[in-house]
Each structure stands twice: as C-alpha cells, then as structure tokens.
Amino acid sequence: MSRETSRRSILKHIAGAGATFSLLSGEVTAAQPTCRNATATPPADAWPTIGHDAGRTYYNPGTSGPQTEVSERWTTALPTRELPTIAGGKAYVGGSSLRALDVDDGSQIWARSPPNCRYTTPAIGPETVYSAVAHRNDDEQTVTIQALDATDGVRRWATEPLVTGESVAASAPVLVDGTIFGLVRAEQERFFYAVSFDSRAVEWRHTVAESVDEFAVTDGTLIYAVEEQVRAISITGDTAQWAVNSPPIRGLAAASGTVVVVSDNSITALATEDGTERWHTELGSVGEPGFEGSNSFGQPALADGSVIIGTRSSVFASVRQEGGATLYKRDLITGERQEIQDAVLRPAIPDDLDFYNESPYVRYGWGRPAVSSDTIFVPQYGSINGGSGFNSARSGLVAIDRETFEVRWTSTEVASSPVIVAEDRLFATSVRHSESLLTMLEAATTNDT
Template sequence: MVDLHRRAYLRAVTAAVGGATAATGIQSGALERVAAQTDADGQSGSDGFSQAAPWSQGGAGAANTGAAPTSGPRTDLQVEWSYTDVDAWGLASSPALVDGVLYFASLDSDIGDSGRVHAVDASDGSARWQFETDMRHETTPAVHEGRVFVGDGELLALDTEDGTELWRSEAVVRGSVRAANGTVYAATDDNVITAFDAADGTEQWRFDPATDSVDWSAYTAPAVAGGTVYASARVNPGDGDLRSVGFALDAETGDRQWATEFPAARSGGAPAPAVSDGSVYVDVGDLFALDAATGDVQWSASDVDSPVVQDGAVYALRDGGAFVALDAATGEQQWQTVWETERDPGGRTELVATEDTLYVGTFIGGVFAFDAESGEQLGQAPDGGFSDGRCPPTVAGGTAFLGVWNADSGLYAITEGDGSSGSTEPPAPEVELRTGPDQSYCVGSQITFIREASGPGSTNDFGQDDYTWKMDFDTGDGESGASEPMTETAGELVRHTYDEPGTYEVAVVGEGPDGRTARDTVTVDIAECAGPTARIATDPADAERRDFALMDEVTFSAEPSEADAGVERYEWDLDGDGEFEKRGDAETVVLGEECREETLTVSLRVVDTQGATDTASVSVSTMADDA
C-alpha cells in the first residue's frame, strides 16, 4: 500500500481574502434560495442555492445521474465572478455545492502530491476557508451530514463550517467517493469497495469482487440509490483481458445481490454507474443499461460514454465532438448534435444536465450549453475559452460553476446575461507587478521586475486573446516614459537600470486586440549607494601580532560589509600573488603547507551587486624551521 499519510493543517481565511473577484450585481433572482426536500441520495428537489444542495457530490448526487432539477444559464453566457486564489495547477474536478457554499480542491503542480481544499461562497466567490494538504485531490468532494469528504489518497473528512480535519482513513481511496445515509463508499487501492462510517471513518464493510476464476479489481467510484451500492470492476488491462463486471451490493452489509459480466472494459478510468428509475447505466467502454433489481441487460450502445440520465433520456458523448440523446428504456437514438466552435476545443469533459439544459466543458473552448430536448446549441462562455478546462460545471440557481487548471487556474461563475451585451468575452486578466528578491535599489544597479498574469486572456496559448504587455519605468502612467515591450507569456521578467536617484512609479500595462486592458504598478526608490568596505577578522585573534609555528592553522573571515548595494561575493588571495582564486565568507590556511616564507599576506576583495570593490590585507609571520 502506498503510504500517503501526510501532515495537513488548516489555514483559515476571511471572506475578503483570496483571489476572488466579487460579483458586481448578480441579480437576486439568480441567487434564489428556495427550501427543498432532499432524498437519501443527496439530490435536491429545488431550484437555486437552497439549503438542501442540488449538487452535493460528483455526478450531482450519490446516484451519479449527472443531472439535477435546477436551472442554469442558457444563452448570452457571461463570467460573473472568478476565484483565483488556487494553487498553480488549479482545479481538475468540479466543485460540490451545499447550502450556498462551493467545496473543491486545487493542485499545487501537475505531478506533485500537494494542494488545498477550499470553501467559497457561491454568491460572490468570497473565501470561507482553506485547508492545505499533501495529497493530490483530482475529484469532486462529497458533502454529507456537515462533513466534506475528499478522495484521491487517504479519505479526508473536514468540517464544513471551518475546514477542521475530523478524521482520515488508513485505507487509500481511488478517485472520488459517494456518501449517503451516514456512510461513505469508495474504491480503495486494494481493489475492493469499502464502506466508511461518515462520523468517525471506521470501516463498516469491505467487498472484494474477485472470484475463484477471475481476479476482478474495483477501480472506480460506486453509485448509491435505494439502499443499494452499484459498482464495476475489471481485469488488469495489462493482461490483455478486456472484460469487466457490474455488481450490486447491499448498502448496509456489503453482501452481493447480483453481478453481470461485460465483454468490454476501459483501459483507463471510468465514471461511476448512473442509477435512475429502476435502471443502472454502466460505462465500460460500451454503455450497458441493466435492470437495477436483477442486473439483466436491457440494452447496450457502442461508441458512447459518460452517461447522464434525466426524464426518460440518456445523454452520452460520442467521439468527434458529438453527443446523443437515447431513450432510457430502449436505447434508441432520439437525436445527435455536434457543437459549433471556431476552433478545435481540444477535448471535452463529461456531460451534466439541469431540468432543460445540457452542459459540456472543453479543454480550451470554455463551457457550452445545449437544449436538452432538441440538442440545439444555445451558448458558450467565455467566447475566447479557457486554457485548460478539465471538468464539467456544477450548475444550480441559474449559475454554472466551472473549474479550470493550468494557465487560467481558478473557479469561474457563469451566468446568463440580459442579451444587451452581445458578447461573451472573458474578463481581462489579473496582473501583478513586483520586484525580484534581494534587489539593490541603487543608481547603476540592474533591477528585475516580474510580471505575473492570470485568468482568461492572460496568455497566448491555444488561441487565447493576444495581449501586448509594456513597461513604463518612469511615470507609471503606462503612456509616457521609457516604455519597452514584453513577451506575451505569464511570469515574464524584465530588467532596468536607473542612472539618477529618485522615486519611480513603474507600471505594466497589457492591452488586448479588443481594447481591454490590465494594469498594475510598483514604486521603487533609487539612491546613490556607498561602495563596500573590506575587513578581515582572524582566528586566533590579532594574528598579525603573533609568531606562528609551521603547520599552525589560521582562519581568515570576511566581516560583514556596510555596502548599500549589498555584497555580491567575497574573494580571497591566499598566497600573495595578486590572484583572487577563492570565494567564500572564510578561508583557513595551514602555515608552511604551500611555502616556507617567514611572512604570508592574505588579501580579501569584496564585490557588491553594482560591481564596486574594496580590498583589505592581513600578514602573519612564522618562525622558520632551519633544521
């Protein structure tokens, strides 16, 4: 078993902290809070950000239908607010939404095992709390009974109110989890389905799908509905055996109720089964519809995946940018559509659905909305796309919440405009200008300025808006002064040297082809700086006044210099030949080791960051051994 037990700690933040850009006038109707009746699977029967959440976990609820009876934006899609106080690689999964709060995880890097779990207000993107962890969480949390359950590693339980860690499992969880009726269900890394008590994390039961003849391995999250757990397993794909099995378990005991084998298997990860109206839909490379009570195959369809089930229809993706609507009872195709976009979206996420709209995210094209009855494309946001959208949105109360990773890292709230804007342009990027570490603000010194931009339009990758960045080093107004262009990649460096002392406001200004701009400033004070002063200390002290025996040791140390510009390096001439061949804060010499001269002169040269120097010397004497 991989040991993923790492220390994690809570970092509470105030609502004003974080990279969230507060909403500027979300209509009250878009944030309606209507009381709702929630069933045991965590689904909500209401619209809006109700106290009974319509999107409590992956797949919209424990049954994993991917659909919720709520409303979302359909046309004139616009980014309402963004929350960008996330780690460098952003979100690889959708948020969960409970009681008006969004819960999600962000990644610190593309391969590392670290990141944060966030709680964010759904109305304006303000931060509630953050929890830092040394695990790599790439799936949607499950929120159940006042706890946030995070998979992808040890199962982590956090308090929804303040993010306090309540417990963590010893077992390592594969992917996401499902929670219902006081229990959390997951596939664990020993290839079994495990049920955990939601209150304290104790294991209630474990089910191993392997039989005497087939070594089945549970590898994806289960679904839970009607007191039954539905899951799938496969043979190790490295063995070349493309078979899989779906099975049903008693939710309280883990006893198997039925198992159905399929002549197909996914080579990679697979979604959890979807359960609706007495049927189970299992995606194992081909899509199978099973009777939920018996496991009998009702119908199957090839070349479709990631099913979403709602109101007698199964919506599924098809290769080539298409998706289809199938009759849930018979599997007959009702319609097929291909979304329209000016460029290749670069890949797509799973589908999700509300009461009348389908949504799919794309890797570089943003999120698309389609009419659930006809398949007609309704809208796209943002029009320029995001650099990396790897998860479908979470939708409730007229808003779609989309997680993005990599260059545009953050969580974006997408709402429906009034049609007056005529545009779904992404917002201008956020930009920060700062100076590099250990800078010397002296006349003649080279100062490094760092520009970091984030958010849509900040990079030129994947057809993003092309922003031109310029620096104004003198006046800070971005129009006059010694401006010079910068390249169009985030995190760019530019260096500048001032010839006169004074206070300078430095500005970076980015302008897009549509006229949108982003700007930030930093102030630097430039002074005439004194050069360095070289001084040598010896050990033993007062070495110049002593006579040493051959092979005695003397240590020469550079005393701290008072250089205004800061010391760049210390250089040493240890044999009096005028060549400074050593560098460092101190050097030790063995007298007579290299030569038997009666007097040895050691010199120190101090070089500051502007290139100014100063030199000091110390001479020590030896009692020559003439024997």
C-alpha cells in the same frame, strides 16, 4: 484508478471532474437473492453517485455545510484516486476493494476484497450499493454489475458478464428509475448499457466507436461527449435522438431540460430534447494590463437554474498586477451573467521581484464547485515560478454564499481538489507523496469564550 495512456481515456479522472471512467477489473458470479426496495431513493443529504446525481450537477440541495473556516477532522489513505460516494453515515470507496468508512472518524466498517478484482465508485440506493466490477481470470477479464448490502458488504446479486476481453474497463454506474446505466469497454469495443433492477439483465446496449469523455442521464435521455461531438440517446432504448458538433469537450452537466457543454474557451447550453442551442459564450484571452497568456474554463456545477463555473489562467507577467481567473454564475436557460467573483487565494508576489528580468510564470484558477443548499464550495490554486528559482504556491478552499455570492470563508488547509458536500460535512480527496487520501473537514474550533 488506472487510465489509458491517451489524454482522452474513456473517461477523464475528475480532478475537477466530472464523471470518471475507471479502467478497472472485477468479479463474476451467479445471481444472489433479490435487492430490497431497489427503486426508492437514498437519503436527501446523501451524495449517492459521482457528481451527486445522474446529471452530474455537483449540487446537493438536501444538505448545508460548514459556515466557518474548516479544519481537518480525519484523513485516511485510499487505494484509488476516485471520489467516494456518501450516504447513511458511510463513505464508500472503490478500487482493489470496496470499502465502507465511518464518516465520523474514517474507520473502516467493512471491506469486500476478492482476489483479482477492482470496483468502480459505487452508486448508492436504499440499503444497497451498486458497482461495476472487473475480474481477471488468467488472460481474460470480465465486467459485471454487483449489488452489495450497504450494512455489511455482503453481495446480494450479480449480473452475467457485460463484456469479456483481455483488457476491460467500466464507468461508475448511475441509477435512474429502477435501471442501472453505465459504460464498458473491451479492447476497442465500447458500449453504454441499461440493466434492470428487477431482471438483472441487459435491456439494451448502444455501441460507441470513439472514446467517451463525459456522460450524464437526465430527462429520459443519456447524453455523452466524444472528442468533437455531443450525442443523445433515449434511456428507454438505444435510439439515437440527436448529435451536435462541438470543440473538444472538457466538462458536461445536465438539469432542467438543458445540458451544459464546456470546452477550454467556450460554454454552450443545449436543449436536452433536441440539441438546439439555448446560448453560447466564448472566453477571451486574459487581457489584463501587463499580462500575456491564456484563460480556460474549468468544470461546471448546476444549481437551481444557474451555471456556476470558474476559469483558470496561465500568464507571463511583465508588470506587477493581478488578473485572470474568475468565478461566474450564469442563468441556465438564458446564459445571462448573474454574478462574478475574482480570485481570492492569489499567489504571493514579493515586492522586490524583478518582473522585467525574471519573467515569472503565473498560474491560478478555480476548480469544480460543489454546491449545497446555501453555500458554494470551490477549490482554488495559485503559483508563481520565477526565473531565478523563486517559487510561490497557494491552494485551498473558498466558501461563497449562494444568495449574495460573497465569500464566507477561505481555508488554505485544504488541498486544491474537488470536494463533496453531504450530511452537513465536507469531504476532500488529495494526493500527498503519491498517496491518495480522503479527508473529512469540519468547522474549525476556536478558543473564544
């Protein structure tokens, strides 16, 4: 996935993610035969779009996940750093090609790779996947929405170009009630669009002057974040509904009439209908004895009326104590704190490390949760850098029971990266030696008899 050089490119890469905005290029062609059964829903255990759903909740209630520590079943290289989408035994991956992989062994089932094209992460409908595709032709680039057969990758139809320019970009689309929503850019022009399944034509456009950090669709509303403001428009037209000022936003998710907006040190819950504040909470400094540093919030997940979110800590330790990063669960409507979980995978500190003279720098925290019907799966990392060259690092995955908030298992075999839970499996993306990888994880086997 390519990105603008600015830290706030049109949408941040989800490393913790949220809705990723891919600066891609793709293909332009005439419309093909109609899409079958376009308005139905994908299987209940699928992960059909980035963040699982148009609200970016990272909650998949239709599936479970490994109940014991996991091990790697297969790993395959990816041409992109985007998260895949998963349904019907296939993982779909965008990039310079659009590929479908078998979730059982990672083998390629089909690939579509016309020249000079790049595909966003596709959104999955029944029998069909939808991608925003950018195509370069000489010095001109265009973006179209394409529908491809989920079985073999054959293109069913494509829209007319949504945008044309020397440099174009497109977000991964989302599907809501027979309409495709997304964001495109050409040079300094950017706008949200709504494309009908039936007509394959743009029903409306909503121009945005600033770079967009996050967006979600819920309750008939498209909500998006620019650097210091949250805005909402109606999905039945480009009518602005409300706008609320906010600190710089690093995460956004929406469900149950509420949008949760996350900055580095605060969480605010707004009513989707009119943007009024339901609750707000601030995150103080690390504040543990012997520590000086900072805390920041990570990315949220929303599940059955709860907000699940972790913090990250960067501290200078003057005494040998732990502190900082915490995983919280709060009530979505009231903000009341329901549960709290301290860091599990802490960086290892040697007993003989001279804290006063070495001044080690400690970083650790929780990543973005992915939530199944019964389990919260949260990446975690930790590192210590000592003044004399001592370094220690740990990362992995923590599985937490949704009801009791107790740790079920931890694994250090998993890179600290966002995970996807679908079809009772776990999938993780990672980067090793500058190569992007997708790994399927399953419950580890034992030699017990």
